[in-house]
Amino acid sequence: MARPVSYNIKEKPLEKDISVVEMPEGYQGEGFFASKLSDVVGLARKNSIWPLPFATSCCGIEFMATMASHYDLARFGSERVGFSPRQCDLLMVMGTIAKKMAPVLRQVYLQMAEPRWVIAVGACACSGGIFDTYSVLQGIDQVVPVDVYVPGCPPRPEAILDGFIKIQDLVGKEELRRRNSEHYKKLLESYGIQ
């Protein structure tokens, strides 16, 4: 029979009924609040990411569990997952990508509008995983630039959420002109993307 659960067994009381995101730092007075634009924009973007689940294999099943009610991804703001790259911010690549699928993945990435982020979920997306063969792409970073890698085979939903929280950190702290900077342009050129 199942072992008794040994962690997370103490009921934690809710701090308050509704949890709200903290305000960015700024100077406020009667009727105004002055803050950095990048902070405010980052705050808005990070709490309303629209992911595109590019779920290919087993990690896709773990993602389904992450989206379900127990490990809810919607509480991080991504209630609406889109399957159209034109409408999404975050490309979540979950699963084994074969070499035949690589140009398709690249096409999907190219169709996304800036700002866009990519998270590689699972060992196969990060590095080819257990499948070191002639037909599997050894890591999606051979075709698209990746922001966060989530290792695991498959990673637990909590690990996927952890990766998502890291993406939220990146989104929140990104400077406004990053997508026009020299550094970013060079990065895209190294992938052959104009």
Place this chain on the structure above:
Amino acid sequence: MALSNDQIKHRLTEKFGDQITNVEEPYGMLTFEAPKEINLKVLQFLFDDEELKFRFLTDLAAVHYPAYKGKELAVVYHLHNLIDNCRIRFKVFTDISKPDVFSAVNIFLAANWLEREAYDFYGVNFVGHPNLIRIQNVDEMDYFPQRKEFPLEDQTRIDKDDEMFGRGGSFDFGNRQEDGSPRQISEADKDQTWQ
């Protein structure tokens, strides 16, 4: 009345005589071989015959036997009789330098994609196939991956340690003595198996 292996053997030898060779029954499934020139005749006979009625091609696979010179590539047909629930296996062998086999698409439509897969992985050229191109691998691939001379691993990786994966390297897994000389097992311990 269920079709028995003996009945099938009898009908086949009646029609084709001694062109049917290597008749075996591994795990009860009749397996026989025929020269590749008559493979379509045999398949058509098995299809049309009112007693045999093998009208379902379950699988078509290719095998590479580098040890059988002159007969390196085998094409294996698995046929199923849906009415009497009977399965047989039929093999044809072909030379790897000229791997031409007649295509079975006119008899079984399923053979279309199955033959494309056999071509993609082994290079068997099916004569008469309407569209013999790669089906599962990348179109630009210039070799046939499942032939025995090609390795399974992706050759672009530079970070995989040969030693840790049991390929070459040294037998001491990199455990060297302090001055870099290899560790040896002493004569006394040579036959001991460590628990």
